Amino acid sequence: MKKTLLAFIVVLSFPFYYAIGQQIRNFARIDKMLVNGEYTKVIDTCKYILHTDSLNAEIWYRLGLGYQNQLPDEKSFKCFLKAAEIDPDNNRYLFMVGKGYFNKNRNTKAKPIFIQLCTVDSMNWSYAYYLTGIYMKETHFDDAIKIYLRFYYLDSTNYIILDKLGFAYLRKREFATSINLYNRSLAKNKENLNAIKNLSYLYPFVHKTDTAIQLLTRGMNIDPNDMDLYARRASIFYSRNRAKLYLDDYLKILASGDSSVLYLKRTGIGFFKSQQYKEAGEFLEKAYSKDTTDTEVLDYLAKSFHDLRNLKLSQYYYLKKIELLAPLSSELADTYVRLGYEYLADKMYNEAVEIFIKSNKMIRNPSLILAIANLYDERLNNVSKAIYY
Numbered sequence: 001m002k003k004t005l006l007a008f009i010v011v012l013s014f015p016f017y018y019a020i021g022q023q024i025r026n027f028a029r030i031d032k033m034l035v036n037g038e039y040t041k042v043i044d045t046c047k048y049i050l051h052t053d054s055l056n057a058e059i060w061y062r063l064g065l066g067y068q069n070q071l072p073d074e075k076s077f078k079c080f081l082k083a084a085e086i087d088p089d090n091n092r093y094l095f096m097v098g099k100g101y102f103n104k105n106r107n108t109k110a111k112p113i114f115i116q117l118c119t120v121d122s123m124n125w126s127y128a129y130y131l132t133g134i135y136m137k138e139t140h141f142d143d144a145i146k147i148y149l150r151f152y153y154l155d156s157t158n159y160i161i162l163d164k165l166g167f168a169y170l171r172k173r174e175f176a177t178s179i180n181l182y183n184r185s186l187a188k189n190k191e192n193l194n195a196i197k198n199l200s201y202l203y204p205f206v207h208k209t210d211t212a213i214q215l216l217t218r219g220m221n222i223d224p225n226d227m228d229l230y231a232r233r234a235s236i237f238y239s240r241n242r243a244k245l246y247l248d249d250y251l252k253i254l255a256s257g258d259s260s261v262l263y264l265k266r267t268g269i270g271f272f273k274s275q276q277y278k279e280a281g282e283f284l285e286k287a288y289s290k291d292t293t294d295t296e297v298l299d300y301l302a303k304s305f306h307d308l309r310n311l312k313l314s315q316y317y318y319l320k321k322i323e324l325l326a327p328l329s330s331e332l333a334d335t336y337v338r339l340g341y342e343y344l345a346d347k348m349y350n351e352a353v354e355i356f357i358k359s360n361k362m363i364r365n366p367s368l369i370l371a372i373a374n375l376y377d378e379r380l381n382n383v384s385k386a387i388y389y
Helices: 002-035 039-052 057-070 074-086 091-103 107-120 125-137 141-154 159-171 175-188 193-206 209-222 227-239 243-255 261-273 277-290 295-307 311-324 330-345 349-362 366-379 383-388
Strands: none
Touching (some): 039 057, 057 074, 057 091, 091 125, 125 141, 125 159, 159 175, 193 209, 193 227, 209 227, 243 261, 261 295, 295 330, 330 349, 349 366, 366 383
């Protein structure tokens, strides 16, 4: 009787164990396809299995991986979401769903998922990375710092964690603490460009601009092709009006292929301040072609062509600037005066007096009134107007 019962149990159990074995073989086969990069095969195989087993969370998860590796889009996210709905206690599925929400900037959805995951495993860096990222976006810097400190207490020599802490304190504007943490990070990894860049940002706040410049120069020796280092140093030189120094850095950036309007503009200004007016005009015209609304570029263009004795182009750019400036602004009045003197130099006396009068109507200027009177008297032979002014 016992033998008969045992045989009956074995017969009943066979389909179950066969199904489990088949499922394990399917997982192994799909995983091998993923390793080999056969993502189309992964997608086709998973779809075939789900046709008869639509509640198989592992297959939905692997289908999501197939879509994600082939082309990250909504399809992969929906697969991970389906897997998590079937098996909500599986942390792998929840993690992929949380990442999906995070990448879509849907942090109100992502945040509770990562809080749940970090509660289950508080020392999982992958979970902590995304949760702290959300806290930083929300400006909840102290919450992020609490998590970073967990990992710091575990390994105080980890320069990546020191960087994260340094950045959180930077965002809190606790600059002294941030500088200390970044310096400790740099001591652990002397080629840590992230620490060098952030320290170069921080030091000017504590009146150590020269130290910032030295650090950026050190970074260039580590990686001469990192144009961000040149841009940061050039910006410091520009703020200190050291034209020759920032000009060299901006020329280096432009030579790398980055022709951003800011770099073209500042290169042009650097040439102007170095009294290289032809080169200034060339770079400023390139900047103007990319941004026709920058009145500072127009002003330097007009001044450059004035010094090149090209009065027509100087007048042209002053007129362009006037078009942009708001009426009744002091800058507009000043620009009228400058244009007037360009007309005067070009012996265009009627145009000069007309533009001087426009400026004087906006802002009364005794010296300008005298210039108008002299123009009527000496150049236009209009005695009555001269007497009037």
